[in-house]
Each structure stands twice: as C-alpha cells, then as structure tokens.
Amino acid sequence: MADPRHAASAVSLLARFDSAEALLAALTGLRADGHRRLEVFSPYPVAGVAEKLAFRPRWVPIVSLALTIGVVIAGYYMQWYSAVVDYPYVVGGKPLHSWPAFIPVVVALGLLAAVIGAVVAMIAGNRLPQPYHPAFEAESFLRASDDAFFVLLSFENSDDRQRLSERLRELHAQEIQEVPR
Amino acid sequence: MIIVIVALAVCLLGVAIDLRSFLQAWLVATLTWGMLPLGAVAVLLIHGLTGGAWGNESRYLWQALASTTHLFLLAMLVPLLGMSWLMPWTAPVETLPEVVRHKLLYLNMPFFVIRNLLYALIWGGLAWWLCQPRQHRRAHAPGAILWVLAFTFFGFDWFMSLEPKFYSDVFGLELMTLAVSSAMALGLLLCAPMLRPAIRSDIANLWLGMLLGWAFMAFSQLIIIWSGNMPHEIGWYLQRTSGSWRPIGRLAFALFLFVPFLMLLSSSLKRRASWLQVTAAICLVGHVLHMQWMLWPAFSKWPANQAWLGPAALIAVGGLGYLWLSRALSTNLNRNLSENLTGRAIEQGGRHG
Numbered sequence: 001m002a003d004p005r006h007a008a009s010a011v012s013l014l015a016r017f018d019s020a021e022a023l024l025a026a027l028t029g030l031r032a033d034g035h036r037r038l039e040v041f042s043p044y045p046v047a048g049v050a051e052k053l054a055f056r057p058r059w060v061p062i063v064s065l066a067l068t069i070g071v072v073i074a075g076y077y078m079q080w081y082s083a084v085v086d087y088p089y090v091v092g093g094k095p096l097h098s099w100p101a102f103i104p105v106v107v108a109l110g111l112l113a114a115v116i117g118a119v120v121a122m123i124a125g126n127r128l129p130q131p132y133h134p135a136f137e138a139e140s141f142l143r144a145s146d147d148a149f150f151v152l153l154s155f156e157n158s159d160d161r162q163r164l165s166e167r168l169r170e171l172h173a174q175e176i177q178e179v180p181r
Numbered sequence: 182m183i184i185v186i187v188a189l190a191v192c193l194l195g196v197a198i199d200l201r202s203f204l205q206a207w208l209v210a211t212l213t214w215g216m217l218p219l220g221a222v223a224v225l226l227i228h229g230l231t232g233g234a235w236g237n238e239s240r241y242l243w244q245a246l247a248s249t250t251h252l253f254l255l256a257m258l259v260p261l262l263g264m265s266w267l268m269p270w271t272a273p274v275e276t277l278p279e280v281v282r283h284k285l286l287y288l289n290m291p292f293f294v295i296r297n298l299l300y301a302l303i304w305g306g307l308a309w310w311l312c313q314p315r316q317h318r319r320a321h322a323p324g325a326i327l328w329v330l331a332f333t334f335f336g337f338d339w340f341m342s343l344e345p346k347f348y349s350d351v352f353g354l355e356l357m358t359l360a361v362s363s364a365m366a367l368g369l370l371l372c373a374p375m376l377r378p379a380i381r382s383d384i385a386n387l388w389l390g391m392l393l394g395w396a397f398m399a400f401s402q403l404i405i406i407w408s409g410n411m412p413h414e415i416g417w418y419l420q421r422t423s424g425s426w427r428p429i430g431r432l433a434f435a436l437f438l439f440v441p442f443l444m445l446l447s448s449s450l451k452r453r454a455s456w457l458q459v460t461a462a463i464c465l466v467g468h469v470l471h472m473q474w475m476l477w478p479a480f481s482k483w484p485a486n487q488a489w490l491g492p493a494a495l496i497a498v499g500g501l502g503y504l505w506l507s508r509a510l511s512t513n514l515n516r517n518l519s520e521n522l523t524g525r526a527i528e529q530g531g532r533h534g
C-alpha cells in the first residue's frame with residue numbers, strides 16, 4: 001500500500017543556501033515571483049528575514065491584551081466581591097470598597113496574564129508543538145542547525161516543479177530536494 | 182522673546198506688591214521646569230553606562246537639554262535667598278510644632294545653604310561634564326550615584342520641607358522617575374521627526390518604562406501612607422484632595438500617565454513621529470499640572486494675586502529655559518550635522534583611496 005504522504009503532487013521543494021546573503025537575495029527573488037508560502041530555516045536568527053517574509057505578529061499583542069483585560073476585570077471583581085459582598089469586614093476604619101488595596105494584586109495578575117497570553121499566542125502562531133515536519137525527510141536538513149540556510153517552498157501545481165528548480169538554481173541554491181508534504 | 186520680557190516684568194511687579202507670593206510662584210515655576218534638565222542629565226548618565234544606538238543618535242538632544250541645568254541653578258538662587266519667607270521651619274523655634282522641632286538638626290539655614298551649594302556643584306558639574314564631546318566611561322556610575330543622592334536630599338529640602346511635618350522615604354525616587362519621564366517627553370516633542378523610526382520607538386519604550394516606574398513609586402507612597410493613615414503623613418494627601426485640587430490631581434494623573442500609557446501601547450504607532458509628539462505634549466501638560474498640584478497646596482495661605490503671578494512665573498522661567506534650550510539645540514544640531522558630514526567624507530575618501 002502506498003504511503004499517503006507520497007501521493008502525487010503533494011511535494012515541497014527544499015533549497016539549501018550557503019550564506020545568509022544568498023538566502024536573503026533568494027527570498028527577495030521568490031517574493032518578487034509571487035511566492036507566498038515560504039518557510040526559512042537558519043542556524044541563527046538572520047536579520048531581515050522576517051521583513052522579507054512580510055511577517056506581522058498580528059495576533060500576539062491582541063491575545064495578550066485581551067487576556068490581560070479579562071484577568072484584570074476578574075481579579076478586581078474577585079476582591080470586590082469578597083471584601084464587599086461575601087465577607088464585609090471593616091479594616092482600619094476604611095470603607096469596604098477600598099480600591100488602593102486592590103490595585104497591587106490586579107497589577108501582578110495583569111502582568112502575569114500579559115506574559116502568558118504572549119507566550120501562548122506565540123507558540124500557537126508558530127504551529128507548535130509539531131512533532132513532524134516535511135523538512136525532516138531531507139538528509140542534509142541536519143545542517144540547518146550548523147552551517148546551512150534552507151528555504152522550504154510549497155506549491156500547488158506539480159508541473160511547476162521543473163521550472164521552480166531552475167529558478168532556485170538561478171538564485172544560487174546549492175542543493176534542491178523534493179520532500180513529501 | 183517679548184512674551185518672556187512681559188512675564189518677567191509681571192514678576193517684578195509681583196516683587197513690588199507681595200514678596201512672599203512672588204517667591205512662591207517663582208519656586209513653583211523653577212521646580213516645574215527644572216525637572217526637565219535634571220532628567221536629561223540622568224538620561225545621559227544612563228546611556229553612558231549602557232551604551233546603545235538610541236543614545237548615540239539622540240545624544241545632542243539630551244546634551245542641549247542638560248545644558249539648561251545651569252539656568253535652573255541660577256533661577257534657584259532666588260528662592261534660596263528668600264527662604265525665610267518660604268520655609269515654615271525658619272520661624273522662631275517656640276512657634277514650631279514638636280515634630281518639626283526634632284528635625285531642626287537637619288532643617289536649619291546654614292546647613293540648608295551648604296546642601297544647596299553641594300547640589301549645585303554636583304548637578305552643574307555633571308551637566309558641564311556631560312556636554313563635553315567625549316567622556317571618560319568610568320565616571321558615569323559615580324555620577325549617577327551622586328545624581329540620585331542629590332535628588333533625594335533636594336526632594337527633602339525643597340518639596341517636603343515646605344510642609345515640615347510630612348515625611349516619605351520614596352519621595353526622592355518618585356521625583357527622579359518624574360524628572361526622567363518628563364525630560365524624555367520633552368526630547369521626543371522637540372526632536373521626534375529628526376530621529377530614525379527604530380531609534381524613536383526605542384526611546385518611546387524607555388520612556389514608557391520610566392513612566393511606569395513613576396507610577397510604581399507614586400503608588401507605593403500613596404498606599405503606604407493611606408494604609409498607615411498617620412496624621413502627619415495623610416495630611417499631605419488630604420490637603421491635595423480637598424476643593425479644586427482633587428479634580429486637578431486626577432486630571433494631572435490622567436494626562437501624565439494614563440493617556441500616554443494607552444497611546445504608547447501599539448508598537449507601530451510608536452514609530453510615528455507625529456503620534457509621539459502628541460503623546461509627549463499631553464504628558465508634559467500633565468507634568469506641569471502635576472507639579473502645581475504637588476507644590477501649591479503646601480502653602481497654607483492662598484493670596485488672590487497668585488492667580489496671575491503663578492502663570493506669569495511659569496511663563497517667565499519656562500520661556501527663559503526655552504530660549505536657552507533652542508540656542509543650545511541649534512548649535513548642537515549643526516555640530517552633529519557637520520560631524521556626520523565629515524565622518525561620511527572621511528569614509529568616502531578612505532573608500533576612494
């Protein structure tokens with residue numbers, strides 16, 4: 001029985017580049033050709049890749065802010081409810097609803113929520129955890145953590161394969177491999 | 182220019198009519214604007230310690246601001262000479278409440294004058310040194326320590342001793358964060374369009390951090406004094422939440438911290454010069470209001486002529502500071518430009534060679 005992953009046309013191209021400069025130049029070329037589904041792997045963070053991929057962390061601040069606002073409201077409500085409604089107790093002759101005393105708890109909870117929101121949104125946005133990735137099929141991919149820069153290119157039409165390989169060679173790709181998707 | 186001269190003339194009229202009101206107005210105005218150069222000195226010291234592109238490219242701006250420290254020190258001579266009209270603890274000992282009598286070992290005129298000479302020496306020296314083209318790196322850390330110490334005692338002397346019964350540990354730190362935040366706001370207001378977007382957002386982030394630092398300090402003081410509820414300390418807040426000071430205090434808080442905080446949340450807007458300038462302007466209005474809120478209620482008597490004398494002194498001192506600052510800024514800008522040009526010329530010459 002054929003492995004469903006090796007079904008026809010479900011293939012991506014993995015191109016290896018020698019240097020960060022070649023990688024950036026290739027990304028510029030591929031973006032100009034109209035490719036949008038690009039993934040980049042490099043041994044260290046290369047400045048400018050995020051801009052070249054038109055990456056925008058749209059959801060991270062929104063998730064973080066929404067979670068913070070929710071937690072701040074909930075935390076304040078919790079303190080107000082316990083101090084005013086559930087167990088009214090006069091401390092130091094102060095009014096039951098003494099807001100200055102509620103602020104430190106709310107600030108600490110808000111900070112925690114902001115950080116957790118940002119981390120969770122970041123992990124989800126990176127589609128992690130991901131135990132399998134097509135790039136793992138390539139033998140030389142181990143070098144992504146050593147000295148090689150990779151671009152993974154997904155495309156829809158298998159007829160394009162030949163043309164794309166040529167284009168990648170033109171952009172100084174050192175090695176081009178097909179990996180199942 | 183003309184406005185400043187008119188405002189100065191009004192102040193002189195104030196001297197003739199009522200010396201005490203004039204001194205109060207002049208002190209409030211000088212302290213309000215004096216926070217800005219002192220904050221700029223701290224920005225330069227911090228950058229000297231940490232380095233970073235944000236400071237390399239905006240150095241000339243903070244230097245221009247810091248150079249107005251000397252004007253502030255000159256303006257402080259007026260209240261120093263008139264301290265017996267300003268400071269309640271200079272009254273005869275028998276009339277002072279007991280708490281204050283215990284403080285007279287610290288709060289007495291000769292020691293007060295000596296301390297002020299020390300502040301002038303520290304701040305004037307630091308401002309002069311930081312405006313030199315090159316500094317020795319090792320001196321920034323001791324400079325910052327001296328700056329903090331001077332600010333703490335300056336806060337005790339010129340803010341807290343107006344109400345000698347009041348005492349708060351965190352007061353000096355609150356003033357420092359206030360000064361640095363306001364100085365950064367003024368810097369952004371003046372020069373945001375001349376900086377690169379990346380540098381602009383770096384400075385805006387530092388500024389936001391400093392504003393939050395101020396919020397932390399101000400709130401620590403409030404919650405400690407509010408929880409303790411001791412007569413000498415809570416009186417400071419009661420004075421400032423009675424009558425029209427209550428809405429003014431709230432407005433000052435909203436303009437100084439709350440609105441700028443919300444406006445600085447978005448990182449893409451932080452790169453936009455006009456947005457930062459609007460934010461900085463709002464924050465500075467808040468700063469001016471906050472300083473009035475902090476200082477005016479300290480004077481128990483409220484003569485009617487303060488209604489015109491206070492604003493006149495604000496305009497006079499602020500106008501003098503602005504004139505000084507704009508001159509320093511234009512020379513610094515020119516020098517910065519020519520340095521950049523010669524730097525580039527050398528680079529190109531090297532490339533051709």
